[in-house]
Amino acid sequence: MIAYFTHQCDYCRSSIVSGQRWVREKIYDPALNGRDPSYHRYHCEPSAIREGSCWEKHQMEREIARTTARAA
Numbered sequence: 001m002i003a004y005f006t007h008q009c010d011y012c013r014s015s016i017v018s019g020q021r022w023v024r025e026k027i028y029d030p031a032l033n034g035r036d037p038s039y040h041r042y043h044c045e046p047s048a049i050r051e052g053s054c055w056e057k058h059q060m061e062r063e064i065a066r067t068t069a070r071a072a
């Protein structure tokens with residue numbers, strides 16, 4: 001069993017240092033049935049370099065994927 005003590009952003013793959021704001025998203029994995037749920041973590045602070053936060057971008061990508069799936 002692997003335990004992660006350092007939080008890692010699932011979008012940009014860089015670590016989330018203490019003091020940074022982040023959000024977590026519960027992952028519904030059928031393979032984890034009956035076990036502890038796992039979470040994806042994302043930066044939720046807007047970056048000056050990139051547009052929007054990792055969390056916002058992740059939401060946007062998910063929305064695009066859903067729209068594409070419906071249109072197909």
Ligand SMILES: [Zn+2]
Pocket residue numbers: 009010011012013014042043054
């Ligand atoms: Zn990030």
